[in-house]
Amino acid sequence: xxxxxxxxxxxxxxxxxxxxxxxxxxxxxxxxxxxxxxxxxxxxxxxxxxxxxxxxxxxxxxxxxxxxxxxxxxxxxxxxxxxxxxxxxxxxxxxxxxxxxxxxxxxxxxxxxxxxxxxxxxxxxxxxxxxxx
Numbered sequence: 413x414x415x416x417x418x419x420x421x422x423x424x425x426x427x428x429x430x431x432x433x434x435x436x437x438x439x440x441x442x443x444x445x446x447x448x449x450x451x452x453x454x455x456x457x458x459x460x461x462x463x464x465x466x467x468x469x470x471x472x473x474x475x476x477x478x479x480x481x482x483x484x485x486x487x488x489x490x491x492x493x494x495x496x497x498x499x500x501x502x503x504x505x506x507x508x509x510x511x512x513x514x515x516x517x518x519x520x521x522x523x524x525x526x527x528x529x530x531x532x533x534x535x536x537x538x539x540x541x542x543x544x545x
Contacts, residue, residue: 413503415443418528423447425524428510428517430493437502439467466497466504484531487518494518500529 415434422432423445433444441463473483488495491511496518498505509521526532 413501416445418505419443419445421528422505422507422525425528426509426513426517426521428513429521430508430510432505432507433463433466435463435466435504435506439464442503462506463504466506469497470499470504485522485526487522489515489518496522496525498525498529498531500531505529 419432419434423429429447431444431446434442436442470483477483483499486497489511493508493511494513496507496509505525507525509518513521523532
């Protein structure tokens with residue numbers, strides 16, 4: 413995987429994109445890029461701490477893989493930024509877009525990034541819950 417190329421492809425999916433970070437399987441920062449003219453939402457946090465936080469979150473979420481299935485994508489909506497996270501192969505792809513992006517825009521951004529990653533697929537919910545008789 414060419415991390416630099418991937419980072420720039422992700423930043424180019426929409427004008428509201430701000431930041432992308434790719435984290436390795438041991439929590440190490442591989443690359444991070446801020447879109448020019450965008451304000452950093454991480455001014456008060458060191459990049460190493462964010463990478464470690466995302467890695468630790470992934471480890472915690474793995475505990476529920478057997479019951480709920482693996483986490484593919486997560487989205488946190490904040491007033492200043494939308495945070496988007498994918499667990500892709502052995503990497504964590506973290507990016508942000510503007511906080512005022514509505515949910516339809518966030519879903520479109522998700523679709524475009526998943527197409528870049530090659531993980532676009534339909535989600536089946538029919539076997540998710542078993543209702544006892």
